[in-house]
Amino acid sequence: MTLKPKDMNKEEFIKLGYQFVDWIADYLDNIEDYDVLPNIEPGDIKKEIPPNPPKGNDNFNNILKDVDEKIAKNLTHWNHPGFMAYFSSTSSGPGILAEFLSAAFNVNGMVWKSAPASVELEERMIEWLREFLNISNDFTGIIYDTASVSTMHAIAAARESINLEIRNKGMSGRNDLPLLKIYITDQTHSSIEKAALTLGLGLQSITKVKTNSNFSMNTAELEKEVKTDLAKGNIPLCVVATIGTTSSTAIDPVNEIAEFCNKNNIWLHVDSAYAGVISSIDEYKNIFEGWNKADSIVVNPHKWLFVPIDLSSLFIKKPEILKRAFSLIPEYLKTEVDEIAVNYMDYGIQLGRRFRSLKLWFIFRYYGTEGLREILKHHLQLAKKFEQWIDEHKYFEKMAEVNFGTICFRARIKNVDDENKLELLNKKLMDEVNHTGKIFITHTKLNGKFVLRLVLSGIRTEEKHLELAENILDEQLNKLIKGQALDG
Template identity: 40%
Template sequence: MSPEEFRRHGKQVIDWIADYLAGIESHPVMSQVKPGEIRRALPASPPEHGEPFENVLSDLGQVLLPGITHWQHPGFFAYFPSNASGPAILGDLLSSGLGVQGMLWVTSPACTELETVVVDWLAELIGLPERFRTDAAGGGVIQDSASSACLVALLAALHRASGGRVAAEGIDRRYTLYVSSQTHSSLEKAARIAGLGAAGVRVVDVDPRTLAMDPAHLRELLAEDEAAGAVPAMVCATVGTTSTTAVDPVPAIGEVCRERGVWLHVDAAYAGVAAICPEFRWLNDGVAEYADSYATNPHKWLLTNFDCGVLWTADRGPLLGALSILPEYLRNTATSTGSVVDYRDWQVPLGRRFRALKLWSVIRWYGAEGLRAHLRKCVELAAELAGWIAADPGFELHEQHPLGLVCFRPLWPGLDDAAQADRATLRLMELLNASGSMYLTHTRLAGRVVLRLAVGAAATERRHVEQAWEQIRWEHAALSTTMP
């Protein structure tokens, strides 16, 4: 493809994306295709001869688009938001156009140095302590997701807990990781990858009302494991759990970790960016005093398309000790001086994309003021929805955390059996998702199925939330008439 051909087709692609975003409400939120339908619509073998790029765009619209679940749709209320925005898309395009592989400072100094600036900017925006800055003892790095961030944090924690033996000799004894029942499943996966195994993951009790980790039980487990000869490696406190956005008491957990010399990782994948707003700065309570590492995902709620998760550490030493390997073919003068950051040592893979460009574009386009406006809009809409649910006798509202997620349960007066009521709730969710106008997910609280509605898409306005609530009420009333 010549530069002129690229120019012509590139304009077609930008127009296609712009039209798609402008008309996204015309699509059903959740893909309606059946398993295997997309594959059957595509050729079984690759083409022998090249095709016009117009054919690619044609198949994109006719074959692939029906199989897309539209995460940017204003009716997408599932999981957590995975925002995209114009400046982020353009930043990603620039990254692709440059084709940088930023494994070392020397392979593109701007790739590394822009990232150090951007993660420091974000740390300042959300109020993280100075020691997390890249010009201090610690620093930040863009990972693909919080899953990778927690794995990297665990490897650093193991390095510190073992005095470097794990990196040199492998797992030489039993090391333990502490989570709660509400902690993201990626922590258990990290334990498996790191060699701790599922048996090395200890589950701390939660407060039955708030679902936050119980620091007293954590202290008991740590003492019990140490007495049995285990080495506690890391505790993960969550700020905004996936099920309900519960917030673990980081200050109290941090005190326990300090007593025992255990690494504290704070997983704020969803909620962390909310601290850009001064009224949500309380989400950082205890981080400055106790956290060894902290992660949040701009690709969830900060208008930056996937993938873009940021991990900070207060001391980069254990991180580099766990992950730094320098074969001859990577040696260079800049690295040998120790005066540069080589981000290959801050992550699991060697290669890395120029992700900082899209986050840089977003922060510069919106500014702190624009980012706060987006976050506040979502929180205000979620609070209004929670008020409607609380006022309706046909529904039960889960205690509301002041962010963008609302959890609630429809009531089924004709069903005394809990299992039957849960099946009815799941059936209601299936009907709502099949309607094409919204996409919800569910979780279980105290053994009961509840629905989750996360407000976060950039295009979502009050009318979309109001329409969703009216449809939920209508479908609930209609389904109730069929209950025995």
């Protein structure tokens, strides 16, 4: 047994690094050789990894062999062009290389002094992103890991903004605190309810405002709910409006909601974690009209801007409120430039932070804003094409408006009217389609109905992959129809 007391030497790093880069390049180039979704059961992978760590060193070739045989083989491949599930997020070459470099620098951006270039590049990348997304200069921003965390910080800022001394006194054991209310819809992402849990507001703070037939928030209903709460002595703390909801990509009427919130002094947070990048395209700008009147906005470049997960951006008009909520400076972190530099530890719960902005910088420079827009437009065109295919199909029906790159649909057979049977049929169809290994789609429920979702936002997804998806859907549905002697 030999022990390795030190880090790799330069020669070893170069040799293994090249081997590793070759492995990644082959992986991405041949990714379609893998099934998008591995055919395995929970627990299968753990059986292949020894329960104890090795006492001595292992050979890098063995490690790479295990990456091939135990890891890559057993992954759901998000970078696969047939990955059309959830909100698919794909990583690009420049993003992967930036991630590599970020690990090499290994800086911890707690304060300016601990990572000056990381802090200032983040400030600049927020400005670049703000310009790309047509967000007004009234906002500044910060990068967190995920939209859930961005939103939690936005709601914490909203809570701080109402001056109830929660920072000092907390919320427990107080008789002087009224109920603080957050308004969402039944289509809003669960991360908002999780933020309420985290911030001690509790689920009782959540009001789900009724939606219109297109799943968007009904502003008149919002106004009614707020009025009722005010009459009870509750405090309307925050409205979360979504542009691009998780299930159907519905669009809340942000402009109307913003006007109402501004008039009534309620914090408006806009969740556009998925669709926000589309605000960069002129023809779609009107959808985002009004988000500049919000107090905070979240957009996730890791969802649809080809940044390897994770990178979420929170834009906020009054960062000083966020700072007031979170800044707490122990002696050992005080520096001589605290008055003039940004210390990101002041704007959230985490102290240590990764050098994420490098990924955005590489991607903006590699593609340029025009290049990025072209890729996004291509996805939107593919979505239109698939929508048309569904509209013209004998056995499929569209279940929601197609606003961006996500299509909600289901199989509908003439002699099957029962909703339970339709659910079983669509679930079976989804499973069979996913078993082919060629594409991966997921489901949701809209108005209680089981609905299939197909998402087109992968950087490697081309028209041929969409055509393949259409063929697979056709083929698998026909098999089910024949097998179950349906319609005909």
